[in-house]
Amino acid sequence: MTNLPNTVGVGFKPEHFDEIHARADPVGFFEVHAENYMGAGGQPHAHLTALRNDFALSIHGVGLSIGGSGPIDRDHLGRLRTLCDRYEPESFSEHLAWSSHGVDYLNDLLPLPYTPETLALVCDHIDEVQEALGRPMLLENPSTYILFEQSSIEETEFLREITRRTGCGLLLDINNVFVTATNHRNDPRAYLAGFPMGAVGEIHLGGHDTEDLPSGPLLIDAHRTAVADPVWSLYAEVIAAYGPRPTLVEWDNDVPAWPVLQAEAVRAQALLAAKGVEYGRAS
DSSP states (O other): OOOOOSSEEEEOOGGGHHHHHTSSOSOSEEEEEGGGGOSSSSHHHHHHHHHHHHSEEEEEOSOSOTTOSSOOOHHHHHHHHHHHHHHOOSEEEEESOEEEETTEEEEEEEOOOOOHHHHHHHHHHHHHHHHHHTSOOEEEOOOOSOOOTTOOSOHHHHHHHHHHHHOOEEEEEHHHHHHHHHHTTOOHHHHHHHSOGGGEEEEEEOOOEEEEETTEEEEEOOOOSOOOHHHHHHHHHHHHHHOOOOEEEOOOSSOOOHHHHHHHHHHHHHHHHTTTOOOSOOO
């Protein structure tokens, strides 16, 4: 599923490049969004080439629309294949979500109903992606804000069946678990108890926004704050119960200074260290 080291990485931001290179072992690995590197050259590829020489790499897609009702965009998939062939990342991942319909593209990751029909469609799309890339991928559980009356399959069972049919792995985003459970007034620990942990190849940790509505709190998966304490607690429980997994700290908006982001990685690493995982690069 993935060859990432069992350490902690962060999402790479260009403004951190100089400080990363000034330090011997800033983090265990880096992750980049595929769509930011689909051009042929320029500074983005100069930075990524330099990072790839020294660190393990995870490429994270946000634009394949795997959960969409239409076909996979073959041009987009071709650009993704070129990128993966160029950098040979230790992991590639995408979302259980959709973001395009016909020629229209929506700059968001939207949920889908969980039915036998959508299950078959998502599996077909994953089969196509894995065959095109020549590698297994990880599929990330979504943050959701609505529920569909048509859904007849629990999300954890939907994900389990996808892994069984396609052989793909899973990316467990624990912030997404907390956001979704809070929005739908469910228990995140009950969700995690049903999650197919044996298929998890990477964990994501990120921050969220909170809006206080008359009906109760609404959490938004914003990736512009530090990881919240309840998410840290869930992460510690997952690691203690199921063992360490490669873990990424995401902070994509209102990007902080490098020491702030690195401190988040150090906090995650302290939890892994309790399970005997050493810190530092493992490329």
